[in-house]
Amino acid sequence: MDLPIKQLLDAAPDAMVIVDGSGAIVLVNLQAESVFGYPRDELLGRQVEILLPTRFRKRHTMHRRTFHDGPRPRAMGERLDLYGLHKNGTEFPVEVSLSPVESPQGWFVASAIRDVTARKAAEQSFRESEARFALAVSGSHTGLWYWPDINQDAEWWSPVFYELLGYAEGEIEASYSNFLAALHPDDIERMATAVGTHFEQRAPFDLIYRLNVKSGDYRWFRGRGQAAWDVSGKAYRMAGSIHDISDQIASADALKASKTEADRANAGKSRFLAAASHDLRQPLQSLGLYLSVMKRKLEPLQLPNLEDIGNKMRSSLDTMGELLDALLDISKLDGGAIKPEMSSVRAKSLLERIVSDNIQLAEEKGLRLECVADDLDVHTDPVLLQRVIDNFVSNAIRYTERGGITIACRQHEDIAQISVADTGVGIAASDLENVFEEYYQLDNSVRDRRKGLGLGLAIVKYIARLLDHPLSVTSTPGRGSVFTVSVPLGCREIERADQRATVDVISEGNDRSVVLFIEDDAAIVDATTMLLEVSGFEVHAALSGEDALALVADGIRPDIVISDYRLPGYDGVEVIRRVRQATDEDLPTVLITGDTATIAIDKGNLANCAILHKPVDTDQLISLIEQLTA
Amino acid sequence: MDTLVHHCRVAVVDDDEAILDAIHLVLQSHGWCVRTYTSGQAFLADLNRHRPDCLLLEPHVTGVRAVAIARSIAHGSGRIPIIGLTARPASAQTMDLVDVGLHAMLTKPVTAESLFAHIHAATGQLGR
Numbered sequence: 001m002d003l004p005i006k007q008l009l010d011a012a013p014d015a016m017v018i019v020d021g022s023g024a025i026v027l028v029n030l031q032a033e034s035v036f037g038y039p040r041d042e043l044l045g046r047q048v049e050i051l052l053p054t055r056f057r058k059r060h061t062m063h064r065r066t067f068h069d070g071p072r073p074r075a076m077g078e079r080l081d082l083y084g085l086h087k088n089g090t091e092f093p094v095e096v097s098l099s100p101v102e103s104p105q106g107w108f109v110a111s112a113i114r115d116v117t118a119r120k121a122a123e124q125s126f127r128e129s130e131a132r133f134a135l136a137v138s139g140s141h142t143g144l145w146y147w148p149d150i151n152q153d154a155e156w157w158s159p160v161f162y163e164l165l166g167y168a169e170g171e172i173e174a175s176y177s178n179f180l181a182a183l184h185p186d187d188i189e190r191m192a193t194a195v196g197t198h199f200e201q202r203a204p205f206d207l208i209y210r211l212n213v214k215s216g217d218y219r220w221f222r223g224r225g226q227a228a229w230d231v232s233g234k235a236y237r238m239a240g241s242i243h244d245i246s247d248q249i250a251s252a253d254a255l256k257a258s259k260t261e262a263d264r265a266n267a268g269k270s271r272f273l274a275a276a277s278h279d280l281r282q283p284l285q286s287l288g289l290y291l292s293v294m295k296r297k298l299e300p301l302q303l304p305n306l307e308d309i310g311n312k313m314r315s316s317l318d319t320m321g322e323l324l325d326a327l328l329d330i331s332k333l334d335g336g337a338i339k340p341e342m343s344s345v346r347a348k349s350l351l352e353r354i355v356s357d358n359i360q361l362a363e364e365k366g367l368r369l370e371c372v373a374d375d376l377d378v379h380t381d382p383v384l385l386q387r388v389i390d391n392f393v394s395n396a397i398r399y400t401e402r403g404g405i406t407i408a409c410r411q412h413e414d415i416a417q418i419s420v421a422d423t424g425v426g427i428a429a430s431d432l433e434n435v436f437e438e439y440y441q442l443d444n445s446v447r448d449r450r451k452g453l454g455l456g457l458a459i460v461k462y463i464a465r466l467l468d469h470p471l472s473v474t475s476t477p478g479r480g481s482v483f484t485v486s487v488p489l490g491c492r493e494i495e496r497a498d499q500r501a502t503v504d505v506i507s508e509g510n511d512r513s514v515v516l517f518i519e520d521d522a523a524i525v526d527a528t529t530m531l532l533e534v535s536g537f538e539v540h541a542a543l544s545g546e547d548a549l550a551l552v553a554d555g556i557r558p559d560i561v562i563s564d565y566r567l568p569g570y571d572g573v574e575v576i577r578r579v580r581q582a583t584d585e586d587l588p589t590v591l592i593t594g595d596t597a598t599i600a601i602d603k604g605n606l607a608n609c610a611i612l613h614k615p616v617d618t619d620q621l622i623s624l625i626e627q628l629t630a
Numbered sequence: 631m632d633t634l635v636h637h638c639r640v641a642v643v644d645d646d647e648a649i650l651d652a653i654h655l656v657l658q659s660h661g662w663c664v665r666t667y668t669s670g671q672a673f674l675a676d677l678n679r680h681r682p683d684c685l686l687l688e689p690h691v692t693g694v695r696a697v698a699i700a701r702s703i704a705h706g707s708g709r710i711p712i713i714g715l716t717a718r719p720a721s722a723q724t725m726d727l728v729d730v731g732l733h734a735m736l737t738k739p740v741t742a743e744s745l746f747a748h749i750h751a752a753t754g755q756l757g758r
Contacts, residue, residue, distance in 0.1 A: 285715075286646070287739075292743075
């Protein structure tokens with residue numbers, strides 16, 4: 001039978017390109033025309049390498065010859081990322097499979113090519129969110145422990161916990177008595193007090209102590225934990241984490257000695273700076289006045305050249321005055337003459353004030369200046385913090401010619417991140433670490449006064465150090481920069497968080513909810529399982545829908561199912577449907593998806609299902625599970 | 631012109647001679663009568679003969695303390711407004727002087743224009 005081969009090819013979902021033994025294209029389908037952007041007749045007879053980015057062409061020609069010598073069907077570049085080249089010059093990631101075809105005219109190679117741009121992007125964001133998630137749950141250096149019943153000795157220690165103590169997993173028994181045995185004798189009393197006040201007064205449990213590790217050495221750890229209290233207010237279980245901080249402590253000790261010496265020298269330097277800048281004001285004063293007398297005397301003579309020189313001298317003097325002010329500020333900040341006065345302030349009103357102070361300057365340059373702030377209270381010295389942000393904003397205006405500046409304030413755990421983002425020239429990576437140094441200035445090798453004095457960010461650095469507010473900067477040259485200062489939250493926010501924490505704890509009952517968790521990435525499974533167990537759930541994990549159904553068949557009766565959407569075999573929706581069929585049609589479920597576009601879920605088929613997007617906020621996940629299983 | 635309008639007398643006390651000289655020149659060129667003193671003693675000694683309408687005083691002047699100068703003026707007949715002019719705005723001497731009561735405390739360097747404006751305001755004269 002003679003098949004209409006051309007029509008068949010045009011119906012194929014992938015781009016098809018068939019080449020002969022010399023690499024010349026002999027047949028293409030409709031998809032190939034649209035994927036690569038060429039009309040068919042521009043491709044026929046051309047070497048197939050026209051469809052590849054130039055840098056791959058030579059190698060491809062070589063591979064093609066090898067393939068012709070021993071052809072077999074295969075996917076191309078199994079371990080490589082492959083790219084196609086569109087007629088308009090853009091590259092795109094592709095997947096290619098090759099099939100050799102023998103005919104009386106010799107060997108031909110048929111290739112099916114698929115544009116995988118969308119999938120690659122999805123994979124990328126998926127990988128990033130996974131990594132963030134795993135990190136959030138268990139830093140690679142955080143040991144986790146869980147003490148299911150504080151009246152019993154038995155505990156559970158995570159693999160990292162064992163590792164931190166120098167043991168292989170399970171080498172010693174995970175128990176409270178073994179923990180106490182490892183604790184440094186001088187730390188036992190502090191530990192007992194901390195645990196006691198945590199149980200009775202619910203004070204945060206956060207303690208630095210020494211543990212005897214397997215080698216016999218004592219190492220320093222920072223331990224944090226959280227108990228759960230039953231309805232009568234009695235603590236009944238506890239979970240937490242430990243961090244090895246020995247290296248920090250050792251280097252802190254070594255630093256202390258040299259720091260004292262440096263501080264002394266530094267204080268001397270600051271006093272000198274302050275004295276010098278005061279004394280420099282005297283000649284500056286007389287110079288300024290002499291200059292204005294001279295200017296006045298020159299006026300009737302009408303000598304424009306001299307007048308011009310007079311103006312330049314005036315401007316130099318002004319610069320000198322500003323420099324002295326900045327120097328004096330630095331010496332005060334560095335020398336301890338300024339003591340911050342901390343209080344709780346509303347970040348939003350502070351930022352709005354900064355906007356109104358700077359809006360005119362921005363508008364004169366045709367720039368947008370706006371503020372998007374969460375309504376947060378922050379704990380800071382408002383006058384000093386305002387100087388920091390004000391400095392960021394005036395720099396942003398100075399280095400931005402088009403676009404605008406956005407001041408933002410966002411809560412991130414227990415701090416507020418206040419950032420100033422611009423669409424300005426940006427800062428090269430090599431310059432980023434220097435921007436807070438005195439006299440460092442961008443794009444300004446000839447010191448141009450109009451571009452600032454080079455001391456502004458240094459002042460910011462000293463203020464931030466004084467306030468203990470960390471600074472950070474990120475930038476893309478040509479796109480803009482973001483300067484951020486991290487400020488602790490004020491009382492109001494901390495109270496809110498405390499209330500939330502208390503409510504969470506009380507709402508946990510004694511009956512552990514059973515969670516069936518389905519996810520095909522083993523690392524995420526581990527991290528999430530640990531997190532959920534520490535939070536008091538009984539967790540059964542499955543790497544695929546089939547595994548999950550097998551668990552159910554074995555008699556596991558979950559109170560809730562949490563499933564990733566993208567799974568090998570059945571997708572998350574299908575898995576949930578089948579688990580429900582096997583157990584309870586109203587079983588609460590959570591579907592986690594990494595797709596940026598919302599996946600189409602037929603609500604009719606999948607009622608009562610919550611959807612979370614990656615990266616999943618762990619607090620959010622836990623409170624959602626608690627709600628759904630309540 | 632305005633040179634003839636003002637008959638205001640200004641005394642300046644500072645131990646930096648260049649500053650005295652410069653203030654002298656700049657005020658004089660605008661028609662003020664100016665006397666300068668390198669110490670508090672010199673100023674107080676001359677006070678009966680040449681009583682100024684306004685005193686420019688550096689709080690850190692050597693000799694008699696600036697606070698004492700300010701107090702003695704306040705106790706004498708007729709108040710003389712004082713304008714502090716200092717290179718060390720945050721020092722104890724400056725603060726003490728502010729506590730005595732000043733028309734203004736200016737930080738060096740100040741411009742001639744700002745100096746004029748403050749003297750005008752202190753002596754109740756208008757314009758420039």
